[in-house]
Amino acid sequence: MILSEKELQHFKNPIAVPGFGVAMQEKLKLSRVLVIGAGGLGSPVIQYLGASGVGIIGIVDYGVINTEDMHRQPIFHVQDVKKHKAKMAASRLYGVNPFARPFPFLLQAKPETMAYLLEGFDIVIDCTQHHGSHLLINDACILHNKPLVIGEVHNWLAWYGGFNMPMLDGTVSASYRCALDITDDYRNFDAGALGITHGTTGMHIATDVIKYLIDVPIGLTNKLYGIDYLHNSTTVHDLTANKALIETTRTNGLLSAEDYGLEIVPDVED
Template sequence: MTLSEKELQHFKHPIAVPGIGVDMQDKLKQARVLVVGAGGLGSPVLQYLSASGVGVIGIADYGVINDEDMHRQPIYQMQDIRKHKAKMAASRLWAVNPFTKHYPMLVQVKPANVALLLPGFDLVIDCSQHHPTHLVVNDACLKHNVPFVIGEVHNWLSWFGGFNMPLPDGTRTATYRCALPLTEEYRNFDAGALGITHGATGMHIVCEVLKYLIEVPGGLAGKLYGMDYLHNHTQVHELTADKAIIASAIANGILTAEEYGLEIVPDVED
């Protein structure tokens, strides 16, 4: 066990939950999760990963905090406006849970650096809500054999899924590329964004991620969750791994930014 006496006190209530205990809390401390995007979806994901005691959290985001986004990014405060999201997220998270190591990475996830970001992480959660970035994460995680989660929120609709996750028979679950026809059904590009649907989806993601990290059977592996918050309807879709799509993605490796349709932004000058 690596939990200190202070940590045992800090996490005494989750430890008391049946099936958690000290061993599972310690397993969370050993986990290493990279979160791509610290905005509307990344904000609640980061808050609850950290508060739950995940040991190391990487935060990859090159953007700054804007006033018009505060309604769906409650991790930040008004005095944080125009500051870098990754840095301020790390600061705010530490203020709630100093036992987790929060590493801000002021970078755009792109073909040139994604392979440098993945080593050491057990899981990637892509909260960028950006299709080209999803494809970069997908192909890099396939190449480096890292499981990953992707989610998006569109007004009242949202979805998230667990991809490239190990199965008991030694195979891996479907990839994001395998699920593209299904994810399109949940995309709604009408104007506007609701804070509450981002928060609800983020917490749903973390609940499933925590179960995955402590090895609760079922859950994320090979599933895509679709939510319609307006009509209070949730569907759980079983994903099928498309061997041809996976083989092609592995053979092609990480493509160029142009092939992904990814616009490259200048590196952050801190």
Template sequence: MILSEKEIQHFKNPIAVPGLGITMQEKLKEARVLVVGAGGLGSPVIQYLSASGVGVIGIADYGVINDEDMHRQPIYQMQDIRKHKAKMAASRLWAVNPYTKHYPILMQVKPETINMMLVGFDLVIDCSQHLPTHLVVNDACLVHNKPYITGEVHNWMAWFAGFNMPLADGTNSATYRCALPLTEEYRNFDAGALGATHGALGTQIVCEVIKYLIGVPLGIAGKFYGIDYLHNQTQVLDLQPDHALIESIRTAGVLTAEEYGLEIVPDVED
């Protein structure tokens, strides 16, 4: 048995959910998920991934905690301000669930680091909400055949989708690049950010991730969810892979930072 008696007691309520049980909880224990970004969207994602019992969570974030972001990053506390997000997130998560291994990765996702970051992980969730980073992660996941989930929150509008994920017919779903025209429709460049919408999207993403990890069919793979929280409306669309585009990405591989329009930040000094 993979779970200890203490873990079975700790997770007894999710284990009791019809259709789950110890076997499904063990699948979560065996999962290894890399989360890029531990900010407004990443905070609820890593909190609920950890609380759900995902076995290994990599937390890639080179930034520090700021006072003005606390409203949408409830994983942190006021005494954490100016400390590294990835480090503090790992510490806070362990305090709630010591059975998960939380690995802080204090480096920027960029062409020189992304291939190394993906090693050993089953799934990547990009919570950076940053277009150049999305593209870097997308291309690397395609090259290394890693399933990739990402999304963004803009005021009341949000979206998330599952890319490069296995489908029932043996093929993989569309890539992020295939869906770029659609994601642009949900971008809102007005000022401001709401904490509640970040939390709502984060928990929705984790619900779909849990279903994917335990093998529930007809999940997030190849689906695009567009959400208007102000009017409580959700649009679900099937994404169509652009095979010519996908092949060109595979051939080109991971590009340079300049080609992505990615600004390189100095390495973190611990």
């Protein structure tokens, strides 16, 4: 058995869910998830995946915690201000799951680091909420055959979707580049950010990622969810893979940081 007696006790309630059981809990323990961005969207994703029993969680973030961001990053505490997000998020996971194995990466997602960051992970969750980073991570996941989930939150509006998901016929689902005309409709660049909409979107993402990890075939493949929290409406968009665009991306490889519109920051001196 993969789970210890202590783990069986710790996860007895999810194990009791019909159709879940020990087998699904063991699948979660064997899973490896990379979360890029530990801010408002990444925090609930990391927190709930870790609490749910995902075995290994890589946390990529070179930034530090700021007091004005904590309303939407409740994984952190006031005494964590000015400390590194990736390190503190990894530390907090042990508070809810002593069997967690988080790995913090104090690195920026940039063309030079992507191959190193993606190695060994089953799925990537992009919580950077930055278009240029989405393009970079999307392209890297295509090159390295990694399923990808991306989400963004803009005040009352949010969206998330699954990209590069493996299909039964051996192909992959739509990429982020295939959905740009849809994602633009959910971007609202007015000032301010709401904690609750970040948290709710993060939990939606965590739920669908858990379903993916336990082989529930409903949720992420060729789907993009647009959410208007102010008017309580959700629109499910069906995505279609642009095979020519995906093949062009694969042929071109990773572009330069300038091409992606990335501002490169100095490496963190830990």
